[in-house]
Amino acid sequence: MSDQLRASAAGSAEGPAAPYDALLLLSFGGPEGPDDVVPFLENVTRGRGIPRERLKEVGQHYFGFGGISPINGQNRELLDALRKDFAGHGLDLPVYWGNRNWAPYLNDVMREMAADGRRRIAVLATSAYASYSGCRQYRENLADALALLVEEGVAEADLPEVDKLRHYFNHPGFVQPMIDGVLASLASLPEEVRAGAHLAFTTHSIPNAAADTSGPVEEHTAGGEGGAYVKQHLDVARLIADAVRAETGTELPWELVYQSRSGAPHIPWLEPDICDHLEALHTAGAPAVVMVPIGFVSDHMEVLYDLDTEARAKAAELGLPIARSATVGADPRFAAAVRDLVLERAAAERGEAVERCALGLLGASHDLCAVGCCPARGPRPAAAGADSPYA
Numbered sequence: 594m595s596d597q598l599r600a601s602a603a604g605s606a607e608g609p610a611a612p613y614d615a616l617l618l619l620s621f622g623g624p625e626g627p628d629d630v631v632p633f634l635e636n637v638t639r640g641r642g643i644p645r646e647r648l649k650e651v652g653q654h655y656f657g658f659g660g661i662s663p664i665n666g667q668n669r670e671l672l673d674a675l676r677k678d679f680a681g682h683g684l685d686l687p688v689y690w691g692n693r694n695w696a697p698y699l700n701d702v703m704r705e706m707a708a709d710g711r712r713r714i715a716v717l718a719t720s721a722y723a724s725y726s727g728c729r730q731y732r733e734n735l736a737d738a739l740a741l742l743v744e745e746g747v748a749e750a751d752l753p754e755v756d757k758l759r760h761y762f763n764h765p766g767f768v769q770p771m772i773d774g775v776l777a778s779l780a781s782l783p784e785e786v787r788a789g790a791h792l793a794f795t796t797h798s799i800p801n802a803a804a805d806t807s808g809p810v811e812e813h814t815a816g817g818e819g820g821a822y823v824k825q826h827l828d829v830a831r832l833i834a835d836a837v838r839a840e841t842g843t844e845l846p847w848e849l850v851y852q853s854r855s856g857a858p859h860i861p862w863l864e865p866d867i868c869d870h871l872e873a874l875h876t877a878g879a880p881a882v883v884m885v886p887i888g889f890v891s892d893h894m895e896v897l898y899d900l901d902t903e904a905r906a907k908a909a910e911l912g913l914p915i916a917r918s919a920t921v922g923a924d925p926r927f928a929a930a931v932r933d934l935v936l937e938r939a940a941a942e943r944g945e946a947v948e949r950c951a952l953g954l955l956g957a958s959h960d961l962c963a964v965g966c967c968p969a970r971g972p973r974p975a976a977a978g979a980d981s982p983y984a
């Protein structure tokens with residue numbers, strides 16, 4: 594693009610989202626057909642030390658659904674919802690979408706945004722909580738994409754600046770749709786078991802060591818207690834359980850459990866697993882269970898296979914009535930929450946005082962990840978944090 598074009602595009606950041614001139618939806622990506630499955634899994638697990646057996650097994654989960662992960666379609670729906678919401682509120686902010694592990698790849702979208710003259714990009718990751726996989730790894734992906742642009746000849750001074758929006762696990766636009774989902778799931782259970790149903794809040798298991806070092810250094814723990822990752826999930830679980838009690842007048846027992854464990858068997862990951870939990874609940878005489886996938890933003894493969902296929906089969910085997918509540922997906926309240934996060938951060942970056950919307954006990958999460966937040970196993974550059982090599 595000519596310098597003149599770049600200058601006029603760069604000057605376009607005015608209005609309530611200034612200094613931002615674009616929003617990037619940054620996600621995981623997933624295969625869209627049988628031929629994509631193996632290369633996708635290779636992208637995901639490169640250098641991550643996942644046993645072959647586990648990969649074969651996960652490949653079968655995808656092949657069972659025709660090799661198609663629902664995640665890309667769900668992100669397209671979220672893109673539509675965001676564009677509708679922005680347009681409906683007079684917010685003139687282009688929305689781009691890029692993934693870590695599958696097309697449209699982040700690297701390509703970053704190149705496109707730079708060519709379009711975007712200079713200051715707000716980034717929304719499709720992960721609501723702190724963890725290496727859900728936060729720092731995305732920041733590393735952003736740094737890699739910027740490094741690639743430099744390799745391709747873009748001057749460092751011309752690189753777009755990227756800011757990752759704060760964790761939104763406790764934003765009402767994320768929590769409220771899940772509360773409604775749990776109420777709907779409860780209503781779907783046979784009436785005679787409803788009042789005694791357990792709420793099984795579930796999220797992705799991660800290695801205990803990664804959980805312990807999740808979030809800012811001051812929140813790190815030792816011995817598998819779980820750091821910010823577990824603390825944030827417990828806050829959301831409590832919020833939803835309290836709201837359900839307020840709505841139904843019944844206090845339902847609840848637990849936070851885990852799913853989708855990967856890695857080598859000798860390395861400890863967060864437990865208990867949802868299937869073991871269902872068995873324990875059944876043995877203890879629980880009449881029914883609602884699985885609440887608070888760890889996920891949409892009903893992607895982890896939800897479709899690990900909960901809707903595997904855990905449901907376990908419950909059927911036990912004769913345990915079960916329901917699974919919806920993730921936020923493209924709920925308009927979530928789209929509105931994203932707009933709120935963009936405007937909040939924009940105002941903060943302009944140096945204005947901001948009111949930050951957050952439920953629960955933890956308060957709004959930080960804007961900028963400090964040095965040592967969710968550390969990687971080895972040193973790798975990460976953008977959009979205090980340790981970023983970029984401006």
Ligand SMILES: CC1=C(CCC(=O)O)c2cc3nc(cc4[nH]c(cc5[nH]c(cc1n2)c(C)c5CCC(=O)O)c(CCC(=O)O)c4C)C(CCC(=O)O)=C3C
Nearest residue numbers: 621623637641651662664719720726727797855893894895
């Ligand atoms: C915390 C977390 C989230 C939630 C936050 C977020 O959403 O980001 C998440 C999401 C997702 N995980 C996904 C898929 C996979 N995750 C894997 C492996 C791993 N996930 C991990 C963690 C997380 N993962 C970890 C610590 C590993 C071990 C390898 C490593 O240390 O990196 C593997 C390899 C095979 C396996 O072993 O399972 C696959 C295929 C998909 C796409 C689903 C679809 O296609 O619909 C999504 C949204």
Ligand SMILES: [Fe+2]
Nearest residue numbers: 726797853895
């Ligand atoms: Fe994963």
